[in-house]
Amino acid sequence: MRVNRRTVLRGVGVAMSLPWLESLPVWGDDSVTGEQRSEHPRRFAALFMGNGINAEHWWAKGAGDQMELSRSLEPLAPLKSKINVINGLFNKEATGVGIHPGQTGNILSGAPLQKGAVLRGGISLDQVLALRFNDDTPQSSLVLGCEQPITGYHETNFSMAYSSHISWHDANSPVPMEVYPSLAFDSLFDNQGSKRTKSILDRVKDHASHLSRRISHSDQVKLTEYLSSVREVEKQVEKVRSVKNQAEAAAKNAARQMNLMKRPENGLPEDIRDHMRLMCDIIALAFQTDKTRVATLLLCRDLSGLFYPFLDVRLAHHPASHDDLSDAYERVSRYYVSQLAYLASRLEAMPEGNGTVLDHSCLMFISNMWSGSQHDSSKVPLLLAGGLGGTIATGRVLDYGHQDDQHRKLCSLYLSLLNYAGVEASQFGDADAPLKNF
Structure with a gap:
């Protein structure tokens, strides 16, 4: 016991x-x-936003409580000492393959994707962790979404399943995503x-x-x-x-x-704000009750059709991302960061031993591209919150953009997270070494 x-x-x-x-x-x-x-249990959750962010307002400077945050990252201000802003990492297998599905279906696996009718990618980070914790909790993982998957094929001949799912059991099977909070x-x-x-x-x-x-x-x-x-x-x-x-x-x-x-x-809830907030509440409750220690939440899929009248944004998410440097899309970017801030704040308010549930967790916010107008996946926006049981130093701004490609692999970060969570792994995706200085 x-x-x-x-x-x-x-x-x-x-x-x-x-x-x-x-x-x-x-x-x-x-x-x-x-x-x-x-x-204490170590927990992991990934929150995904499709189609990139407003790059002009995505930056941070300094460290700890003195960290300076850009407009889009401002929702995280109360948690400065418990976040990491990581710039410059990229997913090699999501570059040079065409836009959208090929940039999304391997965001948590780093595996090469296959075009055509047969799905082929790789097991995702969350599901490797789910296997690790499978015997410790009633449910191995939560795989949630706030938007229904889409079917068919993209003009690049990749299945739209790659645009709709970030969690994968194995190379051939996405994990069914639950979009209904009940x-x-x-x-x-x-x-x-x-x-x-x-x-x-x-x-x-x-x-x-x-x-x-x-x-x-x-x-x-x-x-x-x-x-x-x-x-x-x-x-x-x-x-x-x-x-x-x-x-x-x-x-x-x-x-x-x-x-x-x-x-x-x-x-589905008519107001997307209610939907996202309730899904975050369910993840927080699942972590607090130790029903599961692993979760993914697809806030909006790639090629998303969500609308944001409460942000005074006229276009749907995907068309709005084609004007990604606009004030309107900055409001969209900031809104999605606020979902990470909300979930992190919920966990931070839960005492656990000498710390909080957030201290023993790692929450990751990620998008599949840097620029929606350019469909640029040469680097990805990435935020972390929580120290994963003291294994991750927090309150930092880490920039790998000046490193060569070998030392800025997204999968190197994933390999580090696996090791910190207790999974002994020497390779994940295209990485055979943990991320340096992380």
């Missing part, structure tokens, strides 16, 4: 790990050393059939009451806050579940496929 100050609340058909409770006695094998007793939530807490009509907290309340009598006052406060956060997400999910159920019935009566319908007719 894991030896630490985490415990599990159990109820009718549900079990969820609790946050770190200092007043609980350490339980298990007495021979375990103090260092092992204090080990289904993502249900998968975490085994909400099937009649269980959906009963709150998770009602199912575990007897165990929670028993535990509350055994812990300190400060841990009681922490437990109450934790259960309240679970309930808050649950209430949001209940709202979107009812919308999805209505859309499902309407589609069935009209003999239409929901994935071919536009929101909100397809049951």
Whole structure:
């Protein structure tokens, strides 16, 4: 058994790990050393935005709390000491192959992609980590999206599946992406059939009451806050579940496929802000409850059709990216960075041992190209938040743009992250060495 100050609340058909409770006695094998007793789960999440950013407003200077952030990175200001801004890395197999799908399908694998009807790429970083943590959590990974996949072929003869999926089981199979928040939530807490009509907290309340009598006052406060956060997400999910159920019935009566319908007719939240925020909440809850330690969130796919009326942007995402140096697209870039900031802030607010859940995690924000107008993938925008259990120094601006190609490989970063997360690997994608000075 894991030896630490985490415990599990159990109820009718549900079990969820609790946050770190200092007043609980350490339980298990007495021979375990103090260092092992204090080990916290290490977690990884990747957030993806298609079609690049506004390069004029994508920079950072300095270090730690004194770091100066550009306009697009400003949402991360409260977390300066816990982020890394990394410039100049590139994915070699996404260059010189044509635009869009060939620049996207291997963003987390670095594998060469095959054109035509047969999909062929490589296992993605998140799924390698999922295999590593498979025996430690009920669910190996969360693979989420805020936009439906597209089918067919691009003019470059690459399948559109490469534009729609960043997580891959193996060379031939993308991991099915869940775009409905209610289904993502249900998968975490085994909400099937009649269980959906009963709150998770009602199912575990007897165990929670028993535990509350055994812990300190400060841990009681922490437990109450934790259960309240679970309930808050649950209430949001209940709202979107009812919308999805209505859309499902309407589609069935009209003999239409929901994935071919536009929101909100397809049951997805009409306001993309609500959709993205809820998906981030679900990842945060999954990490806090230790339901999974690996997640990917495709905020918008390559060739995205999302609209942003709340940003006063008239064009859809993909056409807007063709004017990527405009003020309008800068607002889009900043909005997506704010999603990383929101998730990181959620994890930072969760105490765990002497740190926070963010301290024991690594969140990565990445896009498939630097410039949407030029379809330039010679380098990619990349941000990290969290220290992955103290293995990653934070509060830095790292620039690899002046290095030769051999020393600025995106997959070298991935190899470093694998090793820091406890995966012994000597090669990943096109990299056979970790990223220097990282």
